[in-house]
Amino acid sequence: MYVSNDHVGSIYGGLGQLLLTYYQHQNLVPPQKLLDIQDLERFDFMIWRELLTSLHQQLQRPALGLEIAALVEPKHLGILAYLVLSCETLADALRRYHDYHRLVYDGIPLQINVDGELLSIAWDKVPYNLGAQITDEIAIALMMEFLKSILDIENIRLHEVHFEHSVTKNVMLYEQYFRCKVRFGQAKTQVLMAVSELNRPLKKGDQTLQHILKQQAEALLEKLPNTNPADYRLQQTILAGLQNNSFQIEHVAQKMNMSVRQLQRHLQQQGKTYQQRMQEIRCMMATEYLKDPHLSLQEIALLLGYSEQSAFQRAFKQWTKMTPQQWKNEKGPVS
Template sequence: MTPFLAPASDLSIQMAANIGNRNTGILAAAASGLCTFIKQYGGDADRILGVSGIDPEHLQHPTQSVGLPNYCKVFEETARQSGCDNFGLYYGQQFKPQALGLLGYIGLCSSTVEQALINVARAFPYHQHNSLIRLVDDGECYRFDYQVRHCAIISKRQDAELSLGIVNNLIRHAFGSQWAPRAVHFEHPRPESWHDHCRLFNAPVHFGQPCNSLIIPKAELGRKMPGSDPTLLMVMQDAIRQLNMHEKTPPNIVDDTKVQVRHQLLSGEPTLEDIAQSMGLTSCSLQRRLRDQGLPFTVLVDKTRCELATHYLQLHQLPISELAPLLGYSEASAFSRAFRRWFGVSPRQWRQHHDSLEKHSVVS
C-alpha cells in the first residue's frame, strides 16, 4: 500500500462514526486546508466563513455536510475580499486528491487512470448534490463535464475552476505534474488574468462554453494508478453510498425548472413546451405544478432573468452590450426595457451604483 494512504481499518472506523451525517450538499473534505489558504492570500477566514454561513467546526470533519450554496459563496467572497480574482483556480491547483476524502480515495484506489475517472464520475453524486458530472466519449478524447445545477447558486466561477483543477491533479497523480489535457472549457466569461489558467493547466483554455470540461486524450489512460487497491476501493465506495442511504429530500419543481430555464436562456427565449420536455413532463403538468407553488412559468422566467442580470452586471469584464443574448433576449433594447421594469434604472446606472457601494464598503 502506498505511503499516502491510511490503513483501511482506520479509515473505516473514522467513516463509521460519521455515517449518520447524511450529505445534503457537499462533503466538507472539499474544503480541506481552506482556512489556511485564505489566510495566505490575506483574507480573514473567520469573517469570510461567517458571511458565507459556514461553521468552521464543520470543516474539521471530512464527512460532514456543508451547504453547496455556502461552499460556493465562501470562494466568491474570498476572491472579492482578498482581491485575488483567481483564488479558486489557485486553491484547486494545489489540492491533492487524497485531501478530498472518500471521493479522492475512490480515484486513487482505482486500477487505472481511465477507471479512476469512471469511478469518480459514478461516486460524485454522493459527494456533491445538485450538480452534473459525467464522462463523455468523444472519440480520441474523453470529455469530463462538471456543472453546478443548484438553483440558488449563480456565482460559481471559483468553484468551477477549483473543481477542474482537482480532477486535473488526480490524473497528474499518475502521469506527473507536466501532464496536460487537450483543452479546458469554462462556462463563465474570460477573466482578466486568464493567462494563469493556460499556464497552470498547461493547455488552451476557452471561456463562455456550454459546460465546464476537461478534454482528456485517451492515449495511455490505461496506465496503472500508483495507489491501486481494490479492497480499499470497495470500502470507500460503500462508505460514500452509506452517507446517502437516508430518506431523500423530495425534488423541488421550482428549483428544477429554474435550472432548466438558465440553460435554455443561452439559446434564446425559454418555452414552456421545451422546458417541460427536458424535465420529462407535459406542458400542462409543469404549468399546474408551478402554479401550485404560486409561481407561473412566465413569472419564473422573468425572476430568473432578473437574478442573472444582476449577477452578470457584477462581472466587470463582461460588457453590458453582451448581456442581452446571455439572458435569452434577441435585442439589447428588450433587455433594457425589462431591466428598467425590474429596477427603475438602466443597467449602466445599476452597475455604477453597485460599484460605488462596493468602493464605500472597502473604504469603511
C-alpha cells in the same frame, strides 16, 4: 447542516477544511461562517459559493480557484481519495471519480463522454445565478490536482478546457496551469483530453494504497493470533479487494497465485471459511474506521465493499450486537 431555499446540493466537509487551509497559508483571518462548518460532515453548496465569492471579492486575484485547489490532500476529498488510490490506470481513476464524485459534491452530476478521439469530462449546469467562475474552476482544478499530485501523473496532456462564464482577464494564467487552450463563454464547463490518455498507468496510486494496506494489515495481525506469511498476504489482498470491489474468492486466489481450492484448503486448516475470514477483516476494519470522525457510515460501507449502507449496518449488528452508531457512541473517540 445549512439549508438554502435554492438548494442545489451539498459539499463534503473536507472542502471547508481545504478552504481554511488556504486562509492559514495566506495569513488571512477566516470568516466565522467558515469556522462554523469545520466540524460538519457536509454543508450546503450555497455556503460554499458564498465563501468562495466573498474571498474572491476580498482578494481580487485571478485564477483564485486554482490556487486553493493546489493545496488539496486526500483527507480533503474523504473516501473518494481512498477509492481512487486503488486504481491502476487513468481510465479506472476517472471511472471511479465519476461514480463517487457526489460524495464530494452532491448536486451537479459529473458527465464523462467520448466523442471520436476526445474524452469530455463535463459538469452539468446549475442555475446561472447560483454558479460562479470560481466554483467552476475549483471543481476542475480539484480533479486535476488530485490526478497530478495524489496519483502522481506527470504532464497530463489536455486538449482544451472550457468554462461557461465569460472571458476573464489573465487567460494566460489558466493556460499555464492547464497547459492547453482555455476557452471562456462556452456552452458548458468541461475538460477535453485525448482518449489515448486513458491507458496511462498510475504510478503513485498503488504505492500509496499499499502503504495504507500495510498499516491496516499489521494492525490486523496483532488481533489475529497464530498468523503466518500466507495469512498476512491474504489479509492484504482482501483489504485491497474490498476497496476496488474485487474481493470475491476467485479474484483473491488469483492475486495470491493460488487456485480457489488451495485457498479454501489453507483456510480449512484453520477451521475457517473464506466468508468467515473476510467478515472478520470487515468487522475489525469497521471498528477502526468508526474511530475516524471524518468518515460517514456511507463512506465506511463503501470502504468495506458494501454497495448499500443498510447492508453494512445489518452486518455490523450481527458481528457486535450493536449498530455502528451505538458502537461509535460507546467505544469511539470522545469528541
